Amino acid sequence: xxxxxxxxxxxxxxxxxxxxxxxxxxxxxxxxxxxxxxxxxxxxxxxxxxxxxxxxxxxxxxxxxxxxxxxxxxxxxxxxxxxxxxxxxxxxxxxxxxxxxxxxxxxxxxxxxxxx
Amino acid sequence: xxxxxxxxxxxxxxxxxxxxxxxxxxxxxxxxxxxxxxxxxxxxxxxxxxxxxxxxxxxxxxxxxxxxxxxxxxxxxxxxxxxxxxxxxxxxxxxxxxxxxxxxxxxxxxxxx
Numbered sequence: 101x102x103x104x105x106x107x108x109x110x111x112x113x114x115x116x117x118x119x120x121x122x123x124x125x126x127x128x129x130x131x132x133x134x135x136x137x138x139x140x141x142x143x144x145x146x147x148x149x150x151x152x153x154x155x156x157x158x159x160x161x162x163x164x165x166x167x168x169x170x171x172x173x174x175x176x177x178x179x180x181x182x183x184x185x186x187x188x189x190x191x192x193x194x195x196x197x198x199x200x201x202x203x204x205x206x207x208x209x210x211x212x213x214x215x216x
Numbered sequence: 217x218x219x220x221x222x223x224x225x226x227x228x229x230x231x232x233x234x235x236x237x238x239x240x241x242x243x244x245x246x247x248x249x250x251x252x253x254x255x256x257x258x259x260x261x262x263x264x265x266x267x268x269x270x271x272x273x274x275x276x277x278x279x280x281x282x283x284x285x286x287x288x289x290x291x292x293x294x295x296x297x298x299x300x301x302x303x304x305x306x307x308x309x310x311x312x313x314x315x316x317x318x319x320x321x322x323x324x325x326x327x328x329x
Contacts, residue, residue: 132316143220143306143322143323144259144306145320149316189258189259191258193315201247201266201271201272201312201315202249202310202315203249203261203264203272203274204251204259204261204308205261206258206259206260208257209256209258
């Protein structure tokens with residue numbers, strides 16, 4: 101089955117700096133890669149996603165890049181703010197839109213702390 | 217907001233007991249997936265229900281079972297609770313034909329003592 105590795109486990113930045121979180125996946129059939137933000141005691145919330153037919157997607161301060169050959173994808177947050185502090189999870193779904201039933205395999209999570 | 221709702225929000229049970237957690241999917245969604253999130257870990261897939269049947273299952277023992285009702289709501293049952301079952305249990309709903317619209321509930325925090 102799919103295995104997703106996420107690094108780093110913790111990330112501390114100053115407000116205004118950029119933050120990068122990296123994930124690798126094992127199943128070459130994976131073709132959908134969402135990123136979730138989870139604040140303490142709250143539900144995971146989708147912040148951005150990318151499908152395997154594109155290499156990069158951007159939404160304001162957040163961007164995701166995908167390298168299918170190397171099987172890795174990354175989350176980039178620019179101009180970080182204290183409210184960006186949370187746990188971030190990457191995930192992967194193989195055969196999304198086809199034979200997959202939407203089973204998400206998550207990374208281990210990254211605790212991001214943005215210091216004012 | 218007709219999002220995913222889960223009940224109860226918190227629960228304390230004793231080892232060996234049984235527990236039932238409930239989930240109502242987002243309006244319009246027909247598929248429900250359950251995840252277990254241990255403290256400091258990413259969510260782990262338990263199983264998924266569609267058309268009242270278990271469609272896919274993760275690496276969890278038979279003590280974990282579920283059900284989906286005709287109105288698409290779902291229950292997760294855990295028998296013979298172990299201390300290691302303490303976790304946040306998340307329900308997520310989606311459309312069978314559009315898994316990109318995955319939506320999570322706020323979860324049920326289960327503590328086994």
